[in-house]
Amino acid sequence: MFIQDMKLLAAPYWSAQGRSRAWFTLTLAMLAVAGIIAIQVRWNEWSLGFYNALQNLDAAAFGYHVVELLLLDVAFIACTMAKFQIQQRLLINWRERLTQEFLGKWVDSQRYYRSRFHSVTYDNPDQRIAEDCRIFVEQTLELGLNLLQAVILVVLFSFIMWRISGTLSFEVAGHTMAIPGYMLWLALIYAVIGSGIAHWIGKPLIGLNFMQQRREADFRFGLTRLREDAEVVALSRAQGLESKQLLAQLGLLLSNYARLVRSKKHLLGINAAYERFAFTLPLLLVSPRFFSREIQLGQLTQIASAFGEIQASLSFLIRSYPQIAEWRATRTRLCSFWRELDALPPPVDPVVRSTAGLKLRDFAPLDTQGKPLFAPITLTLREGERLLVRGPSGVGKTTLIRSLAGLWPAHQGIAELDRDGLLILPQTVYLPHGTLHELLTWSDDPARVFNEEAVIEVLHIAGLDHLALHTQGNWSRSLSPGEQQRLALARALLLRPSLLILDEATSGLDTQAEQRLYEALIDRGITLVSIGHRESLSQFHTHALDIKSNQGVGLTENQPA
Template sequence: MISAYRKEKMALLKQFLHLARPFWGGKTQWREWLLLASIIGFTLFSIFMSVKIAAWDKRFYDALATFNGKAMPALIVEYCGYMGLIIGCIVCGDWLQKRLVFRWRTHLTERFQQNWLGGHKHYRLQLAGEPDNPDQRIADDIYQLADKSIVLFRSFINNIAKFSAFVGVLWGLSGVQHFTLWEHGFTVRGYLVWVALAYSAASTLLAHLVGRKLKDLNIDRQHREADYRAALLRVRDHAEQVAFYQGADAEQGRLQQRYRRILDNWRRLTNCEFRQETFWAAYVRISIFIPIIATLPMYLAKTLTFGDMMQTRTSFARVQDSFGWFTDSYRRLVEWAAVVERLGGFQAALDRADGQPENAHPNSPSVPSHAYGGGLGWGQTPETSAHSVSTEPAPPPESSSTQEQVSDASKGSLKAAVGRILESDATQRQPETAHPISPSAPSSACGGGLGWGQPAEPQPSEPRPALILAQTTVHTPAGRAMLRPVSLTAAAPEWLLLEGKSGIGKSTLLRVLAGLWPYYGGQYRIEGSRLFLPQRPYLPYGSLRDTVSYPHPCRLADSVLHDILQQVGLGSLKNRLDEASEWHSRLSGGEQQRLSLARALAARPSILFLDEATNQLDDQASLALMQMLKTALPDTLVVGISHQSGVKALFDRSIRLQQAEAG
């Protein structure tokens, strides 16, 4: 049991060091270390003043006991000077402490935000279902970690300094005590120090026994509070849908259920805190009388003056506080441990996501290992995320940026596979009509003549493929194949339609190409800038111009933005470019999709991926918008999913995805 307890505490310490090292271990953090040194300096100086006040106690109370009124004015002035210096130390130390806490919080927040949003980890962690409530961990737990860590460290240093300063004073005041027990004589030196140690040890043990459940209850409280807050936000974000469904009563029931979980935790937490606070109240009151009772025999024996007794009380309280630091700080330590555990778990989940290959998934016997060879993740580079897009036109093919993450060993296999695809395309040209793709007969795409393994010059009339899939397939997180392997090439200005029965994995294949879905096999290559338009547009809070150019800063002239809004049927908004608003709640579903298409006109990507991008518009409006898009983006390869017959007719070629065979 002791070994398990020790392992738990060591694991907690390792988690804290892992969280703190990037900030405190940096070579440029000398300002923060200077702040910490200043805080410690003010703390030590205040302890020095406390020693002076303890000596003042003896002189003041001795003068009081002898009715020495002449000494009082000087003693009062001296005390006021000490108090002024101590107050200055406390105020300055607290001010510097707040600055240091905010610096640490800022560093942690920026690091966690960047890590969470980088590499699509916010999406991948959501797929994995861990950890819960990352918003609370970033917004609240980070502050709690920085604040409680600094406060506890300063308190610990303060107590170490108090012990060092007062233990000698208390030892000297204790003198040498002789007593007889069972006809044996004993001599004890510094017995008041031993009394303080014994009292603090007993109090610490009792405090731990009384409050040992507090950590788990605090962790559970944070979980339940965050779940309730998330449910409230969900109602706020879907207020219109809830109103349409007349769902207020249903949401009230769900909210009450979440709140009852908070009440259940609160009852157990308050019961535990009641026991802990009862113990604490008794501990504080008893601590006041322990030094008086311990010194009373010496005072009655006239070996101590009244001033000595008061000085002993002050010194005993300081030493006993030092011994009892764990008891005094028990609740804060429990809350700190809960925060470290939650943030440590969040960091561990992010680290696991960092170490997860782009197409890795849990080991599954149903998925052969060779399907996850070297060519994974060609849709992503460290510099540019798979869904990001340049606001400038794509560079010419010979200078375009190809996004690759492929090992040298696997490049040969991909080149050979693509060479076979392109060779088949060159010898068997297919008319640009609908046809299926099967793993046994990979379909060609428009264009050809790009064989990496062939010295032949490409035909000038045929564009270079911007999208290449080589035996690409999609899997579930459990490793089950969803699609038969797909092999194809495509180039601008082709419009390529992905078809297949509902739920087969069409949208998931687009997620693979966006670098979002890590569970896939085979290889793919995307060349040039790209933009993905999902079914549900994301409209962040901000100005309309920033919403149109999202996720990049807007560099387009107002006249260009006016034309774009007019083209997508949102001309009524052209005079509201600088209006900041919650556009997702101000615009209808169809208007949001129009605004999403405006992003494509603003970005002019090399490849545009459309996932039911007009499914909230009527057929006539959808057809008109898609015709406009085809005219406005003549140099863009469009890969889309749609169930609207009019829109489907605009595509030059269709690929019917086939469901993978069971087993």
């Protein structure tokens, strides 16, 4: 599963077009790591000459090694900065590609909407796309390069330790025992024991990190929802309920965080003890050889330094366990999200043929039990004709529109309409940020161009010609619900879709504005399907469809307006 997960998350960048540049950049990062390792090895050799010169009171040798140390430090800083710069370049490029893949998967085939009709286990997709992709890429590069550095250092300093630590001799039951390179074996044993204890104590961090990310995202989403629905909450005087729900989410978040802190505290104690003993242990073990003048001060510090490098590299797991736990939780969240999206059933489009107008044959949306929400509909709406759909709230009128748009998961019967020329205006208007001109002229067809006069004309019909056409604005907040609906209808007048479906799209308009806009739609010969409860709507439609819950449907013909 680990290999499959890594392939899934790495393929968008490392196996896609332009991968040669990615691998070249990674090679540069590895060269920077190699430079850092070479300097660390040289530092170990430097300590031998430096401390021997210090012990022997050799001022000339001391000065030479001071200059060498300064040069090594400058080179180390340069390699560290180069590694950081290259690593960040990799991070930016990989995160961009991975985020694009997840965003495309989320938006493709309208999964962002269809997922609500299926049993899914993922939560907070916005956090997974925006935050988890960043965390995964950032920590994968950091952990990967640090692991590479640790492995190479272990190999190199093992050779050094074997060469300089000498042989430990002792007697057991009258027999002389000798352990060559005994400090190397001690460093290996010390690191293995420490890593085992750290893994045992730090294992709960994986699940706790996974849950903490989820709790944080839930709380952040609750705050975002309160900001977006601020006016509705204020008018409903529901701030008490919102506060209660947010505090409950905060309580869950902090409760899990407290458990996370306890686990980190135990792991921190192990790390502190491990690093402290690793500093003093080699000095204590080698010091008898120093006091017996078997080795000089330089050899003592060189052995202690090599021991420290080996145990530090082998203790990569101990030092990085919290980060590894977070990385593993993030990887799990991303892969489960991707697989859940893959597992969503493909959309079932009821439209079997593209045609002008609208044709339905024994058509009805199905509920979760597979039963029709109302009696199947059979009708033919010719080009330029207009249908008013009526019925009590909750009978399934809006669901009928969702099904015709290909958004509802199940239906019976077939439909014929021009899907490419279909435009649906819901009661709540979608108004992204931008200028009014951009909002009005946006189209799926980038080649379609509208002249300025046509845009000004539809704004005049909608009674919005007082608004600045080329000024950026947050129109969903600055315009009233009625003005937003008029803006949406002005766009429909400009686009002239082959089939326009209005779902309570004039509920916020006064009767005069509603009449003016409907007459403009009729003048343009647009085929209309309207859902509404107002009696005044009948005069604008050539047909009426009455849907009654569990009582069938009735189609009547009106006199043209």
